[in-house]
Amino acid sequence: VPITPQIFQQFNPLFIVLLTPVAVALFTYLGNKGKEPSAPRKIGYGMLIASLGFVALMIASVGLPAPSDIQGVSNILVSPGWLISTYLILTIAELFLSPMGISFVAKVAPPQYKGMMQGGWLAATAIGNYLVGVLGMFWDELPMYAFWGVLVVCCLLSSMFIFSILK
Numbered sequence: 001v002p003i004t005p006q007i008f009q010q011f012n013p014l015f016i017v018l019l020t021p022v023a024v025a026l027f028t029y030l031g032n033k034g035k036e037p038s039a040p041r042k043i044g045y046g047m048l049i050a051s052l053g054f055v056a057l058m059i060a061s062v063g064l065p066a067p068s069d070i071q072g073v074s075n076i077l078v079s080p081g082w083l084i085s086t087y088l089i090l091t092i093a094e095l096f097l098s099p100m101g102i103s104f105v106a107k108v109a110p111p112q113y114k115g116m117m118q119g120g121w122l123a124a125t126a127i128g129n130y131l132v133g134v135l136g137m138f139w140d141e142l143p144m145y146a147f148w149g150v151l152v153v154c155c156l157l158s159s160m161f162i163f164s165i166l167k
Contacts, residue, residue: 008083015091023095039104044162046096051155053089054148056082061144068140098125 030036037045060082065074101121109117135154138147 003080008080008087011084011087012091012094015088016094019091019095023092038166039100039107040162040166042096042100043104044159044166046093046100047155047159047162049096050090050093051152051159053086053093054151054155056086056089058145058148058152061148064144066140066143101125 027036027042060078064076064078102118105117105121106114135150138150142150
């Protein structure tokens with residue numbers, strides 16, 4: 001039975017369902033201790049964690065041929081554990097990013113613009129998703145490890161920017 005890449009799409013929602021209570025418990029515990037980070041700081045941490053997810057893919061792809069060098073179906077096997085662990089790491093990052101971002105926007109937006117600002121957050125997310133697709137144009141141009149390295153650098157630059165504007 002061939003394993004298609006689509007079978008791995010189930011792991012992100014599974015991890016969200018399993019890890020959301022853990023994230024809520026962690027932030028509640030930190031909040032009770034007076035040590036809960038601010039929403040922007042959580043977003044910065046989320047970007048750092050996301051970079052680790054792409055580091056996992058970068059490590060897994062060292063020594064693999066570039067996608068443009070593969071003709072048809074490749075006979076090179078890579079453990080699915082790399083992809084599953086990447087989904088785990090990126091889901092943890094998502095739990096630091098998505099709910100924190102929309103919550104932060106709701107807190108800081110003037111009441112009369114709250115809905116519009118939350119829509120702006122979602123529009124920014126859509127633009128980010130589009131730009132990831134634009135980055136996908138380099139899939140055949142770069143070795144795989146370099147492609148993932150570009151995403152690592154983007155996540156690190158984003159987190160550095162966020163941390164640089166925090167007081």
